[in-house]
Amino acid sequence: MDPGADPAGTAELRAALARVPDGGWLAGAVRRVAADPAAVARCFPAAGRRCGRDPLPGLPDWSADQGARALLLAALPADGLADRVAEVYRWGDAAEKLAVLKALPILPLGAAGVGLLADAIRSNDPRLVAAALGPYARHLDQAMWRQAVLKCVFMGVPLAAVDGLDDRADAELGRMLAGLAAERTAAGRDMPADATALLSRLEGEA
Structure with a gap:
């Protein structure tokens, strides 16, 4: 994570996402992505449907799907992270691209x-x-x-x-x-x- 640049932080996002409609799915998806980075291609698009799109309590600049997608990206291993994030962005729709952009400050990417x-x-x-x-x-x-x-x-x-x-x-x-x-x-x-x-x-x- 880039020092001083995290607008929400993964801890804050996790707390705000505690009451999403399908929190069990999100927790499982985060574990799957951490174990198998390729799983992000399946989990990332599903986040809006599984977690909803309501504003997150205490984080008005974030919606539930954006926060969930940020946590999925944050779960990716550092090795090959930049390429994986770029691929998710490239194939995403506008909402998914927006989530990637908002997640960038909480990812250990440097300027990549x-x-x-x-x-x-x-x-x-x-x-x-x-x-x-x-x-x-x-x-x-x-x-x-x-x-x-x-x-x-x-x-x-x-x-x-x-x-x-x-x-x-x-x-x-x-x-x-x-x-x-x-x-x-x-x-x-x-x-x-x-x-x-x-x-x-x-x-x-x-």
Whole structure:
């Protein structure tokens, strides 16, 4: 697990998942995946049906299926973990991809999952773009991170979803936001209020 980057933690997820509809299935699935990593291909898609999709108590940013899938990934052996996680992401539907992205900070991957962030950022799904800018996004280089923030503004994703925004926003991001604001003004369109506030702050710092 990456130090200091775990937004929920496996202990918190386990506690929150204690009352899911089929907790016995989840416990068994975690054991199966730990013993046979290939089992994750069967268990991961089934988590939504077996555990439900309700918000987790105490962890409003997580749903039951996301939490269950995160625990399944956390049960995988470290050997070959990056390849296994990438395979689960590659073959998953949007909900499964979202669960993988949210689980990245609690997996001992280092920067090996950055390619999954890049794929999510290229997508047209605002949920995936927002998830890609969670705590694991600290592994993105600054240029890619700026482009991802700009895409959030373009797609109307609230900038509150961007982890560490205040620390990473810089003059170059301000320049890019100013360019987007000029384009929108010319087209008779407004900038989101949070993007306007960020631009004003960056211009003031400059």
